[in-house]
Amino acid sequence: MPGTLFVVATPIGNLGDLSPRAIELLKAVALIAAEDTRHTRTLLDKFGIATATTSLPAFAEGERASSIISKLESGSDVALVTDAGTPAISDPGEKLVAEAITAGVKVVPIPGPAAFVAALSAGGLPTTRFHFLGFLPRQQSEAKAMIDEVAQLSATLVLYESPRRLGETLKHLHQWLGPRRAVVARELTKLHEEFVRDTLDQLATRYATAEVLGEVVVLVEGRTGDTRWSEDEVKRALQKGLESGERLKSLTTDLAKRSGWSSGDLYRIGLTLKD
Numbered sequence: 625m626p627g628t629l630f631v632v633a634t635p636i637g638n639l640g641d642l643s644p645r646a647i648e649l650l651k652a653v654a655l656i657a658a659e660d661t662r663h664t665r666t667l668l669d670k671f672g673i674a675t676a677t678t679s680l681p682a683f684a685e686g687e688r689a690s691s692i693i694s695k696l697e698s699g700s701d702v703a704l705v706t707d708a709g710t711p712a713i714s715d716p717g718e719k720l721v722a723e724a725i726t727a728g729v730k731v732v733p734i735p736g737p738a739a740f741v742a743a744l745s746a747g748g749l750p751t752t753r754f755h756f757l758g759f760l761p762r763q764q765s766e767a768k769a770m771i772d773e774v775a776q777l778s779a780t781l782v783l784y785e786s787p788r789r790l791g792e793t794l795k796h797l798h799q800w801l802g803p804r805r806a807v808v809a810r811e812l813t814k815l816h817e818e819f820v821r822d823t824l825d826q827l828a829t830r831y832a833t834a835e836v837l838g839e840v841v842v843l844v845e846g847r848t849g850d851t852r853w854s855e856d857e858v859k860r861a862l863q864k865g866l867e868s869g870e871r872l873k874s875l876t877t878d879l880a881k882r883s884g885w886s887s888g889d890l891y892r893i894g895l896t897l898k899d
């Protein structure tokens with residue numbers, strides 16, 4: 625009989641969030657596959673867990689997965705953990721889980737913390753429907769393409785971001801999505817936990833220069849009936865696009881997707897600005 629692969633969530637800050645079931649399981653398995661074994665060893669030591677570890681770093685998940693699958697096939701139970709939160713959520717795990725399933729290995733989740741769930745649950749934006757984007761691509765054109773894809777959704781958008789890029793990302797989100805409510809959820813479950821709830825442009829201004837410490841999740845309200853841009857906002861966006869050399873036709877097509885204005889109306893306003 626092959627062993628079982630347990631996908632175990634670990635704390636995103638507060639060690640009290642490691643569940644009794646997770647502790648019991650981590651003690652019982654033959655091997656723990658960890659994103660970073662040194663980081664995980666600190667957690668294991670705190671809970672008196674002496675189980676052997678093997679590394680499953682994000683950059684080599686494919687290569688390492690096969691030796692973990694062999695271990696499972698030989699009958700050993702293996703637990704998968706990452707540095708924080710739920711494995712396979714913007715973390716290693718997706719490939720290992722898929723390969724384990726292909727190999728006929730049973731995969732069992734041991735649920736627990738995930739930063740995006742914590743942010744959504746207390747953020748105050750609608751949670752009935754949400755769209756998780758993870759980290760935006762570093763390349764600006766790719767990031768914009770990803771946001772364009774979801775600009776029409778009424779679901780709340782959820783993003784992970786590094787504190788260094790927060791200000792820049794909020795500025796772009798405002799440019800690409802227009803005026804919307806948003807939340808920056810920082811240092812969840814930790815001493816300096818903070819929720820800042822405002823509009824995208826206000827948040828972009830706030831984080832443009834301020835040094836941001838710790839980890840952040842960004843929530844952006846989905847498209848609502850009243851997210852139609854004001855005429856001033858439309859004029860400003862058109863003016864900016866024209867000044868940066870964009871063609872009016874493509875500019876209006878692009879703005880129509882996120883401003884709530886028809887491309888015909890935008891084109892007419894654009895012509896008056898050109899004059």
Ligand code: SAM
Nearest residue numbers: 636709710715738739784785811812839840841
């Ligand atoms: N697997 C993790 C999960 O379940 O949330 C996510 C791992 S991903 C590599 C790390 C990102 O998650 C951070 O850059 C940040 O966006 C978010 N994150 C993790 N811990 C957080 C915390 N305590 N507060 C706010 N965001 C956090």
